[in-house]
Amino acid sequence: MAGGMIYERIALIGLGLIAGSIGLRVKRDGLAGEVVGHARSRETRSKALDRGLCDRVTETAAEAVKGADLVILCVPVGAMAPVAAEIGPHLAPGATISDVGSVKQSVIDAVAPHLPDGVHFIPGHPVAGTEHSGPDAGFPTLFDNRWCLLTPVGASEDATDRLTRLWQAMGSNVDHMAPDHHDLVLGVTSHAPHLIAYTMVGVADDLRRVTDSEVIKYSAAGFRDFTRIAASDPVMWRDVFLNNKEATLEILGRFTEELFALQRAIRTADGAMLEDYFTRTRAIRRGIIEAGQDTDAPDFGRGRT
Amino acid sequence: MAGGMIYERIALIGLGLIAGSIGLRVKRDGLAGEVVGHARSRETRSKALDRGLCDRVTETAAEAVKGADLVILCVPVGAMAPVAAEIGPHLAPGATISDVGSVKQSVIDAVAPHLPDGVHFIPGHPVAGTEHSGPDAGFPTLFDNRWCLLTPVGASEDATDRLTRLWQAMGSNVDHMAPDHHDLVLGVTSHAPHLIAYTMVGVADDLRRVTDSEVIKYSAAGFRDFTRIAASDPVMWRDVFLNNKEATLEILGRFTEELFALQRAIRTADGAMLEDYFTRTRAIRRGIIEAGQDTDAPDFGRGRT
Numbered sequence: 001m002a003g004g005m006i007y008e009r010i011a012l013i014g015l016g017l018i019a020g021s022i023g024l025r026v027k028r029d030g031l032a033g034e035v036v037g038h039a040r041s042r043e044t045r046s047k048a049l050d051r052g053l054c055d056r057v058t059e060t061a062a063e064a065v066k067g068a069d070l071v072i073l074c075v076p077v078g079a080m081a082p083v084a085a086e087i088g089p090h091l092a093p094g095a096t097i098s099d100v101g102s103v104k105q106s107v108i109d110a111v112a113p114h115l116p117d118g119v120h121f122i123p124g125h126p127v128a129g130t131e132h133s134g135p136d137a138g139f140p141t142l143f144d145n146r147w148c149l150l151t152p153v154g155a156s157e158d159a160t161d162r163l164t165r166l167w168q169a170m171g172s173n174v175d176h177m178a179p180d181h182h183d184l185v186l187g188v189t190s191h192a193p194h195l196i197a198y199t200m201v202g203v204a205d206d207l208r209r210v211t212d213s214e215v216i217k218y219s220a221a222g223f224r225d226f227t228r229i230a231a232s233d234p235v236m237w238r239d240v241f242l243n244n245k246e247a248t249l250e251i252l253g254r255f256t257e258e259l260f261a262l263q264r265a266i267r268t269a270d271g272a273m274l275e276d277y278f279t280r281t282r283a284i285r286r287g288i289i290e291a292g293q294d295t296d297a298p299d300f301g302r303g304r305t
Numbered sequence: 306m307a308g309g310m311i312y313e314r315i316a317l318i319g320l321g322l323i324a325g326s327i328g329l330r331v332k333r334d335g336l337a338g339e340v341v342g343h344a345r346s347r348e349t350r351s352k353a354l355d356r357g358l359c360d361r362v363t364e365t366a367a368e369a370v371k372g373a374d375l376v377i378l379c380v381p382v383g384a385m386a387p388v389a390a391e392i393g394p395h396l397a398p399g400a401t402i403s404d405v406g407s408v409k410q411s412v413i414d415a416v417a418p419h420l421p422d423g424v425h426f427i428p429g430h431p432v433a434g435t436e437h438s439g440p441d442a443g444f445p446t447l448f449d450n451r452w453c454l455l456t457p458v459g460a461s462e463d464a465t466d467r468l469t470r471l472w473q474a475m476g477s478n479v480d481h482m483a484p485d486h487h488d489l490v491l492g493v494t495s496h497a498p499h500l501i502a503y504t505m506v507g508v509a510d511d512l513r514r515v516t517d518s519e520v521i522k523y524s525a526a527g528f529r530d531f532t533r534i535a536a537s538d539p540v541m542w543r544d545v546f547l548n549n550k551e552a553t554l555e556i557l558g559r560f561t562e563e564l565f566a567l568q569r570a571i572r573t574a575d576g577a578m579l580e581d582y583f584t585r586t587r588a589i590r591r592g593i594i595e596a597g598q599d600t601d602a603p604d605f606g607r608g609r610t
Contacts (some may be wrong), residue, residue: 065333078576117503127523131590147523175522185519188509193527195571196501199564201586204493207559214490216592218432218452222498225530231590234583241571241579252568254512256561259504263557266500266546269384274546278539281506285536287521 002075007032007070013061014082015039015048016233017129018100020138022072023053025170028140038064039135047135070163072124073099073111078239081110088114094158096120102186102236104151104179106243112153118175120159125149125182126172127190133233143291151179187247191240192255195248197229198237280294311471312337316373318366318388320344321538322434323405324379325443328358330475333445352440375468376414378404379427383544386415393419401464402423407491407541409456409484411548417458425464430454430487430496431477438538441581449476456484458507465524470478492552496545497560500553503542504535 010032012019017112019037026032037054039045045057065071065087075083080101099117101107104123115121128146130137134226148167152160160236164174177185190299204215219227241248265273317324317336324342332336343366346352350362363369370376380388385406396402402424406412410429417584420426433451434444446494449459457465469479482490509520509528524532546553570578 022409034352107570109418127404149523178564185515185523188512188515189520189524189528191527192508193505193531196505196526196564197547198583198586199560199567200498201589202499202558202562202582203497203560205585205589206563207556209333210490210493212589212592213327215494215589218490219455219494222502222534223494226498227586229527229589230583230586232583232587234580234587237583238576238579242574245571245574248571251508251512252564255504256564258508258511259501259557259561262504263554266550269547269550271543272549274543275539277471277507278503278508278537278542280537281503281532281535282537284506284510284517284520285532287517303464 005030005033005171006162006168006169009034009036009068009070010264011064011068011071012037012054012074013064013071013087014076014079015044015053015057015075015135017133017142018126019050019072019144020053020135021050021128021140022074022100022138023048023168024051024138024140025143026166027052027055029169031166031169032070036064036068040072044135044170051135053135061087065090065095066288067092069095070166071095071097073097073101076233076236076239077103077107077110078235080107081114082113083137084114087104087242089114091116093118094120096122096155096163098122098124098150098163100124100126102190102240103244104182108151108153108179115154120155122155122160122163123149123179124151124163124167125186126167128172129232131228131231134238141171143167148172148174149182149183151172151177152176153179161213169264174303184247184250185200185243187244189249191244191248194229194232194237195241195252196255197226198221200226202228219270307408309474310335310338311467311474312373312375314339314341314373314375316369316376317342317359317379318369318376319379319381320349320358320380320391320440322363322438322447324377324441325353325356325358325440326414326445326447327355327377327379327405327475327519329443329445331358331471332360334474336471336474337375337527343371349440353480356440356443358440359444362516366391370395370400372397374400375471376400376402378402381538381544382406382408382412382415382548383540385412386419389416389419393421393458395422396421398423399425400579401427401460401468403427403429403455403468405429405431406510408544408549409454409487413456413458413484420459425460426483426575427455427457427460427465427468429468429472430491431472432491433477434537436533436536438541446476448472451477453477453479454487455479455481455488457481458484488532488549489552490550492556496553497556498551499534499537499542500557501519501560502531505531506535507597
């Protein structure tokens with residue numbers, strides 16, 4: 001599957017964790033003739049060049065997309081609209097434009113109005129990442145065995161196949177999905193869990209009878225995993241919640257309902273209800289391991305050497 | 306610190322993850338003359354012998370504790386009272402009795418009434434574990450660089466020092482704490498996060514518009530870590546919540562309050578509030594890494610090979 005040039009020139013707008021991982025993989029495997037990058041900050045552009053995430057950088061996004069047959073927007077979801085407005089007039093005829101945002105319907109609403117006729121718009125979301133961000137965070141194997149979800153809205157079959165081939169060559173499995181369904185599914189598997197982790201870490205910090213040092217020292221299983229999630233990029237996540245409001249609030253509503261039921265079981269000492277519930281959730285974990293999305297290794301102890 | 310026999314004979318009551326890790330470490334480093342084990346199930350006893358967690362096993366707990374100078378109760382918190390009632394009359398004069406329960410005040414209430422005069426009762430809680438359970442789950446380095454919290458209530462200084470030396474020899478750092486404060490601290494760092502993870506995994510399973518297969522396939526960052534937490538032993542956790550009711554419910558009350566504030570910020574599109582909040586929680590994560598309780602490696606991508 002790997003090997004062979006798929007695009008002549010790929011332009012990456014935004015040079016953080018995801019763009020960096022794309023650039024490193026594309027260059028490692030020769031998947032494009034050239035990778036051009038743009039980031040607003042001069043420091044980021046210079047780091048990106050040093051790390052070899054792209055062959056050259058440009059000072060403006062408009063300049064970066066000129067002559068590119070694939071443009072990937074790798075900026076936070078809230079920054080998509082102004083970037084699309086800037087690059088729209090400069091896109092090459094027949095170019096494919098995609099993105100890597102964690103929310104899809106609002107990206108479509110933000111970007112589509114700025115695109116000229118004759119370009120292929122294929123929104124995308126690689127379901128991969130770490131809690132690190134910025135131009136130093138990427139690595140070429142980030143997408144291996146992960147899913148990339150495409151939500152094509154105005155693209156030829158050829159253009160969609162070509163972008164699918166690129167993601168497969170970068171190690172991903174590719175699925176197609178309607179944008180609103182994407183936002184609901186990711187609301188469950190990613191957005192709501194992140195908000196919940198952020199909340200729990202905030203509560204721990206606020207609870208004055210427990211010192212920060214105690215929280216930090218005794219944070220083995222449980223809390224430690226929450227802090228890892230809650231360390232993700234604040235601006236990216238602010239934009240995710242603001243742009244997937246409906247699905248996130250619906251899921252949090254269900255979550256609160258369920259949490260109240262479990263709280264009630266604790267209060268009334270309903271041990272059978274608790275044990276049944278915990279046994280059911282354990283089975284879901286087994287499904288994830290069987291689906292190859294995680295290993296069975298006991299990672300709670302991963303701090304040990 | 307390691308090396309040198311600290312006890313003549315250690316009796317482990319219950320042979321799961323924690324007891325197994327104690328047994329393997331004690332035998333690896335010669336920290337006791339003999340390790341005797343008891344579990345209710347014949348199959349568990351036989352597995353424990355096969356893995357070398359202990360030198361011999363007994364059919365009853367009463368038999369196991371005879372002549373032991375250290376007895377460690379490694380059963381779920383809800384099983385402490387009947388076990389203490391059974392072994393109380395058989396404890397050797399001057400013996401130390403400890404446990405590894407995740408809750409301390411209710412273990413003290415359950416165990417203390419059954420202890421004869423002249424034994425040293427030092428409840429303990431190694432803050433270490435994985436999502437696996439049973440006699441196959443233990444490994445000798447589980448406690449390395451982890452904290453063990455002791456909440457001595459009726460023990461001589463000599464007896465407490467000796468047990469402290471054992472935990473240090475098994476790789477732990479040791480702190481002393483009042484039982485009720487322990488239960489509040491662990492409520493924040495462990496018990497509430499576990500309940501929240503269980504809840505979110507349950508919600509995902511219930512949401513009929515998203516299929517199980519979708520949840521499983523697209524469970525990269527976020528949800529995957531919740532399922533790992535939610536895969537922990539159901540009986541152990543049922544007992545934790547039933548026995549740390551007050552602290553858990555207090556923390557969950559604070560959590561719900563805070564979650565509502567964040568939900569409101571999403572609903573009213575208060576991006577500044579969200580970004581501030583997420584920036585603050587990120588700083589807490591840094592503190593944990595600096596405290597040596599986790600590494601900076603990007604473990605969200607740990608499924609990759």
